[in-house]
Amino acid sequence: MTPTVPALRCTDARAFGRVAVLMGGTSAEREVSLDSGRNVLAALQARGVDAHAVDGIPALVEALVAKRFDRVFNILHGNKGGGEDGVLQGLCEALGVPVTGSGVLGSALGMDKIRTKQVWLSLGLPTPRYVRLAKGDDVHAAARSLGLPVIVKPSCEGSSVGVSRVFNEADLEAAVALAAAYPGELLMEQLVVGGEYTVGILGDIALPSIRIVPAGEYYDYHAKYQAEDTQYLCPGLEGEAEAGIRALALAAFRAAGCSGWGRVDVMRDAAGNNYLLEVNTAPGMTSHSLVPKAAGQVGIGFEELCWRVLETSLPKEGAGA
Incomplete structure (x- = not known):
């Protein structure tokens, strides 16, 4: 059941050249990104990589135009100043600078929960029923069509930013107002x-x-990044159920055009049915983050994980440099 981890593709830190660890930025997830970035930077430097912190895309543009870096380790989170919406990927592609993780399509699609769900549904992959809300839409009619309880959230944010769980119709307007404070649908x-x-x-x-078993009722921002009493059970399932959820996640990741590394979030109901929620193309790398916990279960420590993610910026075997 344990996945077979391939050998490292590269063993010489000099092969990466000078690396920009891109963190911070101006999205709603800036503080989480800074925390992730500091951890990644320390891990790469500990392995001998010539890595340096860069805060935000404008600073990166200046550095890349001046040819100060050979590749980018993207640990920006979010969109609109974050590095998960395809803008950074397009920039790097245009300048011919390799970057970790998904390309333009996978990043842009993964950042947009609505369009990701549309792709999944077109392929018969399971995801909760939803309604796309435009400005002025009747939110009460939308809630009745789905049936309470519902979740209201921005389509293009992460880290549980702007998310509300609504159990009573009277709370719908406040939930919509909170989500509407962020850009996008x-x-x-x-x-x-x-x-x-x-x-x-x-x-x-x-x-x-x-x-994920939070001490409180929900796995919200506090439980993700601040609480010390959230439980993480890994592996979360056993036998065929574990194999099934992993196969579904990999299929969902590929269907969204993603590559390199990432994370897929899933809900599982009492009957054992899995429902895809979203894809994260630049997951957190903080002390509370989940990809490092899962990697540790297959013998990949944090420093090695960062190295392997950096390897995703190398050309694929058989591809040109």
Whole structure:
């Protein structure tokens, strides 16, 4: 059941050249990105990589134009100043600078929860029923069409930013107002009652699933990044159930055009049905983050994980330099 981890593609840190660890930025997830970035920077430097911190895309542009870096380790989170919406990937592609993780399409699609769900549904992959909310839409009619309880969230944010769980119609307006404070469209989604899982993706393998058990009722921003009493059970399932959720996550990741590394979030109801929630193309690398926990289960420590993610910026075998 344990996935087979391939050998490292590169063993000489000099092969990476000078690396920009891109962190911070101006998205709603800036502080999480800075935390992730500091950890990644320290891990790469400990392995002998010539890595340096760069805060935000404008600073990176200046550095790349001046040819100060050979590749980019992207640990920006979010969109609109984050590095998960395809803008950074397009920039690097235009300048001919390799970058870790997904390309333009996978990054842009993965950042947009509505369009990711549209792709998944077109392929018959399971995801909670939803309604796309435009400005002025009747949110009460939308909630009735799905049936309470529902989740209201921005379509293009992460880290549980702007998310509300709504159990009573009277709370709908406040939930919509909170989500509308962020750029982009809104998404109203059927709330799946059950266990919350996540599956890390590294290269072509799905790492062991993690079942997330917060001390409170929900796995919100506090439980993700601040609380010390959230439980992470890894692997989250056993036998065929574990194999099934990992296979589903890998299929969902590929369907969204993603590559390199990432994380797929899944809800599992009491009947054992899995429902895809979203893809993260630049997951957190903080002390509370999930991909490092899953990697540790297959013997990949944090420093090695950062090295392997950096390897995703290397040309694929058989491809040109």
